[in-house]
Amino acid sequence: MRDRLERLLGTDVARVRDLGASHAWTLHRASLGDGREVFVKAASAASPEHAPSAGVFAAEAAGLRWLAPGPVPEVVAADEHMIVLPWLPSAAPAPDAAERLGRELAALHTTARPDAYGAPWEGFIADLPLDNTSDGRAWPRWYAERRLAPFLRRAAPHLTDGDVRLVERVIDGVESLAGPPEPPGRIHGDLWSGNVRWTGGRALLIDPAAHGGHRETDLAMMALFGTPLLDRILAAYDEAAPLADGRRARVPLHQLHPLLVHVALFGGAYRASLLDAARAAAALG
CATH class of the missing domain: 3.30.200.20 (Phosphorylase Kinase; domain 1)
Structure with missing residues (x-):
């Protein structure tokens, strides 16, 4: 070493x-x-x-x-x-740092937007491959075919046939569930709380699965596993770059991919959370 x-x-x-x-x-x-x-x-x-x-x-x-x-x-x-x-020395989450992160994340998502969803490099989340192919399609179908469908196949050994059909319903109807069109933004792509490093009076983002994606994806991922001071982060974000109406209802749709990743990596312990998110996403239609 x-x-x-x-x-x-x-x-x-x-x-x-x-x-x-x-x-x-x-x-x-x-x-x-x-x-x-x-x-x-x-x-x-x-x-x-x-x-x-x-x-x-x-x-x-x-x-x-x-x-x-x-x-x-x-x-x-x-x-x-x-x-x-x-080396980033750890610090306790603080309100000022949380609000700064919200503003910085809003700027990241909305400044110098990429031309398409995806990225010009081979992607990974943890050590699993991500299909970052850019094909010019709108986000709902890109998300369904580049994120949901491949990880449903990986997660399927830990799911019942009925579970798989439920997620397939979301995949088939994703265009009616995704809300208003959103241009691609530069997103972290794996923004759970463990990838937010509180340090030096601010928060830095580590271990990305970065790509051109939907900015609600990062925010939904932050909500999945309890990011500290999330209300402060989201309030500052929304003040800087307001989100489309109905964002909160769409959180489960954006959480489906990371939950499928967790089922693929860790097995049935995340099955119930996946099914809850799939039911809530399907109800958007």
Whole structure:
């Protein structure tokens, strides 16, 4: 690890501390000879059969650079084995930081919008591939075919036939459920609370599955697993870039994809939440 990191960064590494593992990678804090502290996510050498595709780190680096100058950390370095970011000391969530995040997220979503949904790189969420193909279609059908249908197939072994048919109803009728048309925005794509890093008087977004998407997707994901001070974030966001009427009712539709991801990764523990969201989304019609 130290030798590889020194070659990648071109500087001495004084110390590497292990922080555990997540999915198919290991996590580390490194002290560099020039005084910098960095965070390192690396392919797991302990289980090469479960090692992530080299594209995982390329996608994360591309996503962070594409989301800049939004509320994301810089990419110090990346290659097929690892990605290196600045070390971000943790801080308690604070109202001022939450309101700043809301404004910054609104600016990210609505400034320099991409031309189409998707992204010009191979995507991943956790260590699962995401189809980022841009095909010029409106968001509802793109979401149904690039996000919902592929992950329904992955989640199906943990679902009943009736469960699958319920989600398929949403996929088939998605155009009538999605609300007013929304142009593509630069979205984080995996914005659960664990990917919001409170640090230095603000909040930065890490571990993106970035792509041109629907801005309500990021906000719905923040609501899924209890982001701190979410009311403050959403109020500041809505003041800066108001959302279309009916956003709250559409939250379950946007949560269907991350819930399918969780069923695919972790099994039936998330089945009930998935079915609740699918029923609520289907009721929009």
